[in-house]
Amino acid sequence: MKRADGPRHAWWYLAERWLLVLAALALVAGLFEPGVMTQRPLVDHIVVLDVTQSMNVTDERIDGEPVSRLAFAKHALRQSLLRLPCGSKVGWAVFTEYRALLLLSPIEVCANLKELRSTLAQIDARMAWSGNSEIAKGLHSAIGIAKLLPDKPSLVFVTDGQEAPPLNPHYRPAFDDKPGDVLGLIVGVGDLRPSPIPKTDPDGRPLGFWRADEVAQTDLRSQGRNASVRSEGMVKDAAGGNAPTLGATPGSEHLSALRESYLRLLAGEQGLEFVRLQSPERLAQALTSPALARPEAARFSLAGALAAVAWALLLARYVVPLLFRRRASRTGLKTRVS
Template identity: 90%
Template structure:
């Protein structure tokens, strides 16, 4: 039959090349390359305003904390193996490290389990001093061996409110720690759930139960109502910190304040609106480190061997069909 010799030769070559590729894959060859990895310590705000249910998951209302945890959980799956993540919590005026950064692929179960257990019952105080907490978180990142980048997750509500003229001053060097502030929550204010120490609901915080003005200003009126204090005049152009006197028992994302803090510390800011957006921000080039990595070719060679065997089978099937058609024509004639 014309072409039979060529097809037989092709069949042998396909089988030989498949065998060579499969044998080579057993030696697990590889090439060295550079891949971007991340090393994050993620600090999560666990104060009671993070219980505000102004976020949604699958159309159902959830708390800010639940929404942030779900986004972080999904982001772990998008990080390349070799990346590291650790967890910390923030309340009052400091951050507390729970788990130092560990490799995500080998420790995915442990990372998810630890994240699932983070909630507002961990808070040891009702205060939420964001600027001081951020300073404390930066200190944690500096002290960790590999100097990880910082991811600070919060709604940005200072409680008690800060006087913009007397903000706390720190010696942090902007850019000394790379990182990201993640803002959580709606821009519209919502009531803050009130809970006991066990996390049981007690309704919502009332105006008379929450500090509505900064503590420094309380009791500092001049002897004449229209008369101002001398040091108040100097701070006329002080930046706004998002405080809402009279409505501090309500909570909304203080985006402008968090952007201010991020700019002062050399950090990036992102508003958490979807897990995909967070994962993208966590893998931003400014937060990745190029690390040498070995790329295994075993899988590629095995796929090549499989493709060659499929091609050989397809060629054999085509030959049999042609032979069958030729036989039918012969009988018909």
């Protein structure tokens, strides 16, 4: 004859079987991977990395160790990939001379995290095909790439902002970009204090630092030479001769610092945001900014939730009797004491 005390009376045997049945149903339902459609903010970026020689300046730090600007930018991007919501996309491009070159079109981050990190690791200064660093033209080229990609991704342009050769502030390249056509960020990297620029051979072996007599200290127009693209027009500053500050330092162009004011100027002209790269967390926050996110339909899987429900039901089958026995033992103890 079964005992009627505790959880082992008739109702508990019935409840116990229902727990098993419900747990089994939850597990079976999970095998079909049910889901619901929701709207969630996702990002789609094409990241353009400046690989010119000034990005080799070691004025950044990772875990207290000095590293180059390019290495610091890559480290921050690598960490930021983990903070992007699944469904978001990222692609890579590089900038040198006066144009950007697409390396990898944007792909989904969670399913392709290994591939994204592997290709990012391979980007270095040896990819540069020229010693020039014409930032304004490179930004224009990068905007063109973003416009041509099917999903019109936002642009993340990572650079220290040093124009080489320097630009004449009264005569700047004129482009037909419409501000706001491409959303995105200009990410400034580097210290505000100037440092020597490392010189390397085509294989990346160090050759010391660039000297003042080896680097153009004034703009090409002042030297009576054409721009890099002959068909490009040069426009005088519309402010009636009050030329903007482009960060050039004649006589010290062999040294490099973050040209923040110039990058802010370019960002404002192109309808982009500017952020200074100071930590991976700050970069991840900028990359997931609501201003760059796009609400897209996404499927939220219920399989994990159903598995958790099944686990909870099975756990309850064993925990509830233990609680009843513990309560019964306390009641019995009180009765004997009384």
